[in-house]
Amino acid sequence: MSIWEYANPKKFIATTTPLVPWVMGLAIACLVVGLVWGFFFTPDDFRQGSTVKIIYLHVPSALMAINAWFMMLITSLIWLVRRHHVSALAARAAAPIGIVMTLIALITGAIWGQPMWGTWWAWDPRLTSFLILFLFYLGYIALWEAIEDPDTAADLTSVLCIVGSVFAVLSRYAVNFWNQGLHQGTSVPVATGERTVSDVFFVPLVICMVGFGVLFLGLVLIRTQTEIRARRMKALEARMRS
Amino acid sequence: MMPDLGNYAAEVLTAYALSVGLLVGLLVLSLRRSRKVSAQLAEVEARKDRADV
Amino acid sequence: MIALLRRDLALAVRAGGGFGLGLAFFLIVVVLVPFGVGPEAELLTRIAPGILWVAALLAALLSLDRIFALDFEDGSLPLLATSPLPLEGVALVKGIAHWVTTGLPLTLAAPVLGFLLNLAPSAYLWLLLSLALGTPALSMIGTFGAALTVGLRRGGLLMSLLVLPLYIPTLIFGAEAVRRGADGLDPSTSLLMLAGITLGSFALLPFAASLALRVNLR
Numbered sequence: 001m002s003i004w005e006y007a008n009p010k011k012f013i014a015t016t017t018p019l020v021p022w023v024m025g026l027a028i029a030c031l032v033v034g035l036v037w038g039f040f041f042t043p044d045d046f047r048q049g050s051t052v053k054i055i056y057l058h059v060p061s062a063l064m065a066i067n068a069w070f071m072m073l074i075t076s077l078i079w080l081v082r083r084h085h086v087s088a089l090a091a092r093a094a095a096p097i098g099i100v101m102t103l104i105a106l107i108t109g110a111i112w113g114q115p116m117w118g119t120w121w122a123w124d125p126r127l128t129s130f131l132i133l134f135l136f137y138l139g140y141i142a143l144w145e146a147i148e149d150p151d152t153a154a155d156l157t158s159v160l161c162i163v164g165s166v167f168a169v170l171s172r173y174a175v176n177f178w179n180q181g182l183h184q185g186t187s188v189p190v191a192t193g194e195r196t197v198s199d200v201f202f203v204p205l206v207i208c209m210v211g212f213g214v215l216f217l218g219l220v221l222i223r224t225q226t227e228i229r230a231r232r233m234k235a236l237e238a239r240m241r242s
Numbered sequence: 243m244m245p246d247l248g249n250y251a252a253e254v255l256t257a258y259a260l261s262v263g264l265l266v267g268l269l270v271l272s273l274r275r276s277r278k279v280s281a282q283l284a285e286v287e288a289r290k291d292r293a294d295v
Numbered sequence: 296m297i298a299l300l301r302r303d304l305a306l307a308v309r310a311g312g313g314f315g316l317g318l319a320f321f322l323i324v325v326v327l328v329p330f331g332v333g334p335e336a337e338l339l340t341r342i343a344p345g346i347l348w349v350a351a352l353l354a355a356l357l358s359l360d361r362i363f364a365l366d367f368e369d370g371s372l373p374l375l376a377t378s379p380l381p382l383e384g385v386a387l388v389k390g391i392a393h394w395v396t397t398g399l400p401l402t403l404a405a406p407v408l409g410f411l412l413n414l415a416p417s418a419y420l421w422l423l424l425s426l427a428l429g430t431p432a433l434s435m436i437g438t439f440g441a442a443l444t445v446g447l448r449r450g451g452l453l454m455s456l457l458v459l460p461l462y463i464p465t466l467i468f469g470a471e472a473v474r475r476g477a478d479g480l481d482p483s484t485s486l487l488m489l490a491g492i493t494l495g496s497f498a499l500l501p502f503a504a505s506l507a508l509r510v511n512l513r
Contacts, residue, residue: 053258054257103264115250
């Protein structure tokens with residue numbers, strides 16, 4: 001029994017179908033608890049007032065925007081090396097979720113920035129890198145849509161994803177070099193174990209991050225199943241026509 | 243029930259409304275497409291089975 | 296490889312499009328900017344490095360889709376793929392040929408256009424140097440983009456969408472080097488990064504481009 005058994009599309013659908021309601025249930029439960037806790041039961045920050053509540057949307061969506069691209073990179077590599085169709089289709093399924101997460105992070109950031117920094121948008125390194133990430137997602141999705149043949153599309157988007165990742169990291173450093181920012185440093189530094197966010201805000205924030213993560217997982221499962229079915233349908237129709 | 247959001251009520255509420263709206267929209271679109279494709283696949287499979295017999 | 300390079304260069308010269316159109320586009324963009332922002336010399340001096348770099352980048356983008364499209368249409372691309380020269384080499388030569396036909400003329404023309412934008416006198420050397428170091432990277436990244444979209448009808452617009460985000464680091468370091476040069480600061484960090492991007496793209500992107508070409512020729 002190895003993990004690669006799940007690369008069989010039939011097996012993947014059979015295994016994940018009963019899982020989806022549980023995953024989605026857990027995601028919605030976490031999000032409801034986290035967001036309600038954050039929205040109703042946390043105090044206002046003494047400097048930022050009630051805008052601090054935006055953190056429960058902003059940080060988790062930003063986190064997932066990056067992780068979604070990371071997951072696409074890994075599945076693209078798996079597709080190029082082992083040629084499992086499920087892997088390529090999972091990357092395709094994840095891209096629109098990633099772009100929505102990026103959009104949420106940008107929108108909530110703009111709404112938060114307006115009262116705090118007095119501007120909707122600043123060419124700050126973090127903000128700029130997210131805008132660049134958004135452009136990368138757009139290009140990736142556009143390439144998927146443009147190519148008819150599914151295998152060609154999977155190959156080319158995988159190559160684009162890998163090259164894009166290198167340039168995305170490069171852009172991140174270039175942008176840092178280019179401008180000093182308004183944005184505060186990381187809110188949840190894992191390596192140092194220190195926190196810049198106090199405990200009152202931290203617990204609901206973690207619940208929200210788990211919620212966004214599980215929601216992402218559930219959506220990827222649903223959308224991957226859809227892609228697998230759509231592909232099988234295309235193949236069947238092609239066979240019947242011939 | 244509503245917490246006092248002070249001066250920034252409009253900002254906080256728009257941020258929540260837009261984000262939740264986007265997430266729900268994504269979820270609804272994913273589910274709807276999933277249903278549609280499943281139904282279409284079932285139909286195509288049925289047609290194939292008839293053709294095979 | 297040399298023979299292929301000669302052939303591509305000869306084709307570009309004979310068609311005349313490579314040199315002429317890119318340069319004319321570069322000129323027109325630079326001429327349009329003062330109409331957009333107003334003729335104050337000080338303002339133009341300040342934005343000149345960025346404008347020159349963005350204009351050069353767009354001019355290089357313009358001719359990218361011709362890199363593989365012509366060979367793909369007349370069927371010489373599959374022939375090149377089966378030749379003893381590895382496809383990675385083909386991609387590399389195509390990138391170099393594109394640079395010689397667009398990047399090099401753009402670099403040489405940039406100082407002349409600098410006069411139009413009232414570029415600071417101390418910046419000319421750095422403009423020349425940064426474009427000379429940076430435009431090869433633009434050509435090679437563009438070759439990769441062209442390889443990705445070679446099989447598509449109307450791939451040009453899609454290719455711009457794919458290639459422009461990849462140009463961001465090159466643009467940042469290139470314009471930064473000229474800006475620092477204009478302000479009398481030391482631009483060597485930006486120039487080193489620029490050279491790094493160029494060398495890195497020439498080392499790695501031919502492999503990605505040839506992979507994309509193989510997929511498209513399948």
